Amino acid sequence: MEEEKKTVRAVERALDILLVFTTGSExxxxxxxxKCGLHKSxxxxxxxxxxxxxxxxxxxxxxxxxxxxxILELSAHFARADDPTIGLIGEMExxxxxxxxxxxxxxxxxxxxxxxxxxxxxxxxxRVAQVGVRLPLSVGASSKVLLAFADSDTRSALLNxxxxxxxxxDAAYERQLDEVAAEGYATSFEEREPGAxxxxxxxxxxxxxxxxxxxxxxxxxxxxxDVMSERAPAIIGAAKRMGxxxx
Amino acid sequence: MEEEKKTVRAVERALDILLVFTTGSExxxxxxxxKCGLHKSxxxxxxxxxxxxxxxxxxxxxxxxxxxxxILELSAHFARADDPTIGLIGEMExxxxxxxxxxxxxxxxxxxxxxxxxxxxxxxxxRVAQVGVRLPLSVGASSKVLLAFADSDTRSALLNxxxxxxxxxDAAYERQLDEVAAEGYATSFEEREPGAxxxxxxxxxxxxxxxxxxxxxxxxxxxxxDVMSERAPAIIGAAKRMGxxxx
DNA sequence: AACAAGGTTTCATGGTGTGAAACGGAGGGG
DNA sequence: CCCCTCCGTTTCACACCATGAAACCTTGTT
Numbered sequence: 001m002e003e004e005k006k007t008v009r010a011v012e013r014a015l016d017i018l019l020v021f022t023t024g025s026e027x028x029x030x031x032x033x034x035k036c037g038l039h040k041s042x043x044x045x046x047x048x049x050x051x052x053x054x055x056x057x058x059x060x061x062x063x064x065x066x067x068x069x070x071i072l073e074l075s076a077h078f079a080r081a082d083d084p085t086i087g088l089i090g091e092m093e094x095x096x097x098x099x100x101x102x103x104x105x106x107x108x109x110x111x112x113x114x115x116x117x118x119x120x121x122x123x124x125x126x127r128v129a130q131v132g133v134r135l136p137l138s139v140g141a142s143s144k145v146l147l148a149f150a151d152s153d154t155r156s157a158l159l160n161x162x163x164x165x166x167x168x169x170d171a172a173y174e175r176q177l178d179e180v181a182a183e184g185y186a187t188s189f190e191e192r193e194p195g196a197x198x199x200x201x202x203x204x205x206x207x208x209x210x211x212x213x214x215x216x217x218x219x220x221x222x223x224x225x226d227v228m229s230e231r232a233p234a235i236i237g238a239a240k241r242m243g244x245x246x247x
Numbered sequence: 248m249e250e251e252k253k254t255v256r257a258v259e260r261a262l263d264i265l266l267v268f269t270t271g272s273e274x275x276x277x278x279x280x281x282k283c284g285l286h287k288s289x290x291x292x293x294x295x296x297x298x299x300x301x302x303x304x305x306x307x308x309x310x311x312x313x314x315x316x317x318i319l320e321l322s323a324h325f326a327r328a329d330d331p332t333i334g335l336i337g338e339m340e341x342x343x344x345x346x347x348x349x350x351x352x353x354x355x356x357x358x359x360x361x362x363x364x365x366x367x368x369x370x371x372x373x374r375v376a377q378v379g380v381r382l383p384l385s386v387g388a389s390s391k392v393l394l395a396f397a398d399s400d401t402r403s404a405l406l407n408x409x410x411x412x413x414x415x416x417d418a419a420y421e422r423q424l425d426e427v428a429a430e431g432y433a434t435s436f437e438e439r440e441p442g443a444x445x446x447x448x449x450x451x452x453x454x455x456x457x458x459x460x461x462x463x464x465x466x467x468x469x470x471x472x473d474v475m476s477e478r479a480p481a482i483i484g485a486a487k488r489m490g491x492x493x494x
Numbered sequence: 495a496a497c498a499a500g501g502t503t504t505c506a507t508g509g510t511g512t513g514a515a516a517c518g519g520a521g522g523g524g
Numbered sequence: 525c526c527c528c529t530c531c532g533t534t535t536c537a538c539a540c541c542a543t544g545a546a547a548c549c550t551t552g553t554t
Binding site: 495496497498499500501502503504505506507508509510511512513514515516517518519520521522523524 | 525526527528529530531532533534535536537538539540541542543544545546547548549550551552553554
Binding site: 006007008010011012014015016018019021022025045046048049050052053054055067069070071072073074075076077078080082109114116130131132133134 | 253254255257258259261262263265266268269272292293295296297299300301302314316317318319320321322323324325327329354356361363377378379380381
């Protein structure tokens with residue numbers, strides 16, 4: 001049962017240190033060491049390396065570590081010219097203006113989903129970049145879409161993953177997903193976050209492969225279950241049009 | 248003359264691989280190996296590590312490597328709630344609306360400058376995130392501002408850095424910087440990019456320390472030298488107001 | 495079929511990352 | 525003022541683990 005890891009431990013550790021910064025923006029050396037379960041001196045050495053390349057910097061006031069400008073630089077190049085989502089922003093803005101709510105695009109990554117594009121509701125507080133946030137694949141309207149419209153074998157692979165919440169592995173949940181697949185959209189009402197609701201529909205590429213989930217989200221007092229089912233066709237329609245723009 | 252490096256070589260190499268993606272979005276293993284001067288098998292192992300943590304992914308169509316979603320995730324957390332530039336966006340938008348040109352914020356990082364915030368001219372082609380791009384500190388209006396208003400010892404340290412272009416190490420250049428410091432702003436006309444011009448002014452924090460350069464840039468047929476000197480006061484004023492918002 | 499051009503795996507070797515321990519330095523409480 | 529504590533930094537011997545040459549696959553091309 002020898003599991004051959006063909007990865008480099010030192011690099012794994014350095015990347016884990018970087019990932020700690022998704023749970024807080026400022027960390028001291030000892031905090032990082034504790035969080036990663038590494039020796040202080042090891043973390044010190046890895047941080048020196050990360051800092052030397054600009055992936056991490058020290059806040060001169062607090063003396064703690066922050067993410068460095070290289071992260072910003074890399075993210076600027078992540079959104080490349082041929083990014084398929086750029087062409088979809090127009091359609092997302094139309095939907096935002098039509099419904100007055102925030103519109104997002106989610107794709108699946110292993111057992112999570114990532115918001116890869118967003119158009120904020122006009123009244124929303126300005127935030128620089130919620131794009132990139134990770135959410136669990138087990139709750140929320142877009143999660144259900146991403147699961148329901150996945151090929152059946154990847155779906156079952158995900159549901160049987162040891163890390164998948166055991167409470168959501170029953171037949172009732174699968175039936176709920178089948179229902180979503182039949183309806184063509186999914187909703188969530190105060191499922192992940194109290195006071196929030198969302199409607200989501202799948203975007204398929206030309207090849208018929210699931211590309212992303214288009215989600216409209218807002219406060220649950222505006223997006224009541226009735227309102228959501230009433231607005232679903234608009235979202236499904238937008239998702240269809242967006243799919244046609246792909247490839 | 249023993250130079251003790253207290254960094255981790257394997258991590259340095261992995262980060263260098265990531266940095267290659269600032270010069271292009273898609274790379275094959277052999278291309279990366281060539282670019283980094285490393286053995287194929289080494290790059291393969293490092294890429295496996297980066298991929299396992301989501302920092303890199305393979306494009307399923309081309310089989311080449313791209314930046315992974317973890318980059319997006321980290322960048323989302325880079326722009327944190329206490330990001331000082333967020334409070335400055337309002338002023339930047341006012342300036343954009345007043346002058347009709349793109350407004351950017353640059354800070355210095357070693358011998359380069361990084362655009363850390365931007366408000367696009369309304370007529371500009373939509374681009375997702377030019378924020379994060381790196382430009383040389385040797386050309387452009389904001390470069391001159393960042394140099395001219397730096398403490399005199401850091402300025403001389405930069406100018407005497409072995410990596411600094413030798414052609415810009417003469418007394419004439421220093422005099423130009425002194426002139427910028429006296430005028431309170433700098434301009435550039437088709438200096439870095441043909442057809443482009445810019446005006447820049449310094450933003451100082453409460454403590455009087457240089458925080459960033461505020462730049463207004465546009466096509467050189469609109470931003471002629473006369474127009475720029477006419478508009479300079481507006482930019483200097485905005486930079487002053489923005490400085491007052493800091494801390 | 496033979497070949498070329500990528501990517502992947504193997505494996506012996508010694509360089510290199512590791513972590514215990516010791517050091518330094520900045521508060522802060524007695 | 526001194527002692528103590530809490531961090532960050534440096535040192536160093538050892539074992540381990542990253543390394544790269546070479547062999548092996550896989551895919552597409554001539």
